[in-house]
Amino acid sequence: MNTLCVSGGAVLGPDHEVERADVLVDRDEGTILEVGEGLNADAAETLDASGCVVIPGLVNAHTHVAMTLVRGYADDKPLDAWLREDIWPVEGAFEPADVEAGAELGVLEMIKSGTTAFADMYFHVDRIADVVERTGLRARLGHGVVTVGKDEAEARADLEESVEIAREFDGAGGGRIRSMVAPHSLTTVSEEYLREAFSAAREIGVPVHLHANETTDEVEPILEDWGMRPLEYARKLGLSAEDFLAHGVHVDDREIELLAESGTGVIHCPASNMKLASGMAPVEKLLEAGVTVGLGTDGAASNNDLDMFGEMRDAAMIGKLAADDASAVPADTVVRMATAEGADAVGLPGGRIQPGAAADLAVVDFEAPHLTPRHDVVSHLAYAARGSDVRHTVCDGTVLMRDRDVQVLDQAAVRERASRRAGEAIARAHE
Ligand SMILES: CSC[C@H]1O[C@@H](n2cnc3c(O)ncnc32)[C@H](O)[C@@H]1O
Numbered sequence: 001m002n003t004l005c006v007s008g009g010a011v012l013g014p015d016h017e018v019e020r021a022d023v024l025v026d027r028d029e030g031t032i033l034e035v036g037e038g039l040n041a042d043a044a045e046t047l048d049a050s051g052c053v054v055i056p057g058l059v060n061a062h063t064h065v066a067m068t069l070v071r072g073y074a075d076d077k078p079l080d081a082w083l084r085e086d087i088w089p090v091e092g093a094f095e096p097a098d099v100e101a102g103a104e105l106g107v108l109e110m111i112k113s114g115t116t117a118f119a120d121m122y123f124h125v126d127r128i129a130d131v132v133e134r135t136g137l138r139a140r141l142g143h144g145v146v147t148v149g150k151d152e153a154e155a156r157a158d159l160e161e162s163v164e165i166a167r168e169f170d171g172a173g174g175g176r177i178r179s180m181v182a183p184h185s186l187t188t189v190s191e192e193y194l195r196e197a198f199s200a201a202r203e204i205g206v207p208v209h210l211h212a213n214e215t216t217d218e219v220e221p222i223l224e225d226w227g228m229r230p231l232e233y234a235r236k237l238g239l240s241a242e243d244f245l246a247h248g249v250h251v252d253d254r255e256i257e258l259l260a261e262s263g264t265g266v267i268h269c270p271a272s273n274m275k276l277a278s279g280m281a282p283v284e285k286l287l288e289a290g291v292t293v294g295l296g297t298d299g300a301a302s303n304n305d306l307d308m309f310g311e312m313r314d315a316a317m318i319g320k321l322a323a324d325d326a327s328a329v330p331a332d333t334v335v336r337m338a339t340a341e342g343a344d345a346v347g348l349p350g351g352r353i354q355p356g357a358a359a360d361l362a363v364v365d366f367e368a369p370h371l372t373p374r375h376d377v378v379s380h381l382a383y384a385a386r387g388s389d390v391r392h393t394v395c396d397g398t399v400l401m402r403d404r405d406v407q408v409l410d411q412a413a414v415r416e417r418a419s420r421r422a423g424e425a426i427a428r429a430h431e
C-alpha cells in the first residue's frame with residue numbers, strides 16, 4: 001500500500017488526549033489508516049515527528065485569501081469606512097491574475113502555519129480554485145455577491161455568477177474543493193437576491209455563507225426595515241443547518257437560541273473584530289447554547305496575518321473578556337474551534353486524528369523555549385505556539401511542507417509576484 005508514516009511524535013487525539021504514537025496514512029485515499037506505536041516499518045514515505053506533537057490540520061473557517069495583497073495598505077479604521085474608502089476601490093482594480101497572486105501568497109502563509117483547509121468568499125474564484133487545486137489544500141469557495149448600489153442587470157449577474165461558481169466547483173480538485181453560495185451580508189444584498197441565494201444553494205446542495213451581525217450598523221437597518229433582528233430575518237429567508245455565518249458579534253439571546261435551533265454554524269473572527277473595533281462576540285454563550293463555532297482569520301487586511309495559532313489565542317483572550325470570566329473559552333475549546341468544530345461548521349472533512357478521518361495534519365515542533373516546560377500540550381497550542389512552530393504540513397495524505405520547506409510553491413516567486421501585483425493594483429486604483 002502507498003503509505004506515509006508520521007513517526008516518533010506525540011499525537012493529539014479526538015478527545016484531546018496526548019499520547020506517544022505514529023500516524024499511518026493511505027496516500028492514495030488521503031485518509032488515516034492507523035494511529036499507534038511502531039507503524040513506520042514499510043511506509044513508502046516518512047516524516048520525522050520526534051520532539052513534535054501531531055495535531056489535526058487547522059481550519060481557517062472564514063477568510064478572503066487574496067486580501068493578502070492589501071495587508072498593511074489601510075489600517076486603524078472601522079469596517080464601513082475601511083471597506084468603502086480603502087479596500088473596495090483597490091479590489092475594484094484587481095485583475096484575475098492579482099487574485100491568483102494574492103491567493104498563492106495566502107495559501108503559502110497557511111501551509112507554513114499548519115492550516116490545511118479554509119472557507120473563502122471572494123471574486124475571480126476560478127483563479128483561487130486553481131491555486132487550491134495545484135497546491136493541495138482543501139477549501140470551500142464561494143463568489144461573494146453584493147447587490148446594493150448596482151442596477152438590476154449588474155445585481156442579477158453577480159448573483160448568477162455566485163450560483164454558477166457553486167455549481168461548477170463543487171467537488172473540483174479531486175473532491176478537495178467544495179463550494180457555497182456567498183451573499184456578502186444581509187445589508188449589502190437585497191431581500192429578493194438573498195431569497196434566490198438560499199433557494200439556489202438548496203437546489204445545488206451547498207451551504208450559504210455570509211457575514212452577519214458583525215457591527216451594530218448591520219443590525220439597525222434590518223430592525224428598522226423589517227422589524228426583526230437580522231438572524232430572524234435570515235431564518236425567514238432560509239438560513240439552515242448546512243449554512244454558516246461569519247462574525248455573529250451583535251447577536252441577542254433570541255438569535256443565539258435561533259442559531260442553536262437551526263444548527264447554523266458561526267465563525268468567530270476575534271482579531272478582525274478587535275482591529276475594526278466591531279465588538280466582542282458572545283462566544284461562551286453561543287457554545288453554552290450548543291452552537292457550532294469555528295474560527296477564522298477574516299482577510300489578512302483586518303488581522304493582519306493568516307496564522308490560526310494567533311486566532312486561537314485571541315479567541316481565548318477576548319472570550320474571557322466578553323464573558324467577564326477567566327474560565328470562559330478555555331484552551332481546549334479554542335483548539336476544537338480551530339480543528340473539528342471549524343471543519344464541521346463549514347462542512348469539510350478533517351479536524352480529527354483517528355482511523356478513517358482525512359489525513360490533514362500539522363506537525364508542531366515543541367522543542368522551542370516558548371513551549372517549555374511541556375506541562376500541558378493543549379495549553380501551549382492555544383496560548384504559546386505560533387504558526388512558525390509548524391514543522392510539516394500534510395493535506396489529503398500529501399506532504400505540502402517538509403521541515404519548513406514548502407513543496408508545492410516557490411516561496412520567493414510567490415512573494416515577488418504578489419508584491420508587484422499589489423503595487424500595480426493600488427497604482428491603478430489611484431489613477
Ligand atoms: C464580495 S467578496 C467579499 C468581500 O468582503 C470584504 N470584506 C473583507 N473583510 C470583511 C469584513 O470583516 N466584513 C465584511 N466584508 C469584508 C472584502 O473586502 C470583499 O470585498
Ligand SMILES: [Zn+2]
Pocket residue numbers: 062063064211246298299
Ligand atoms: Zn469576512
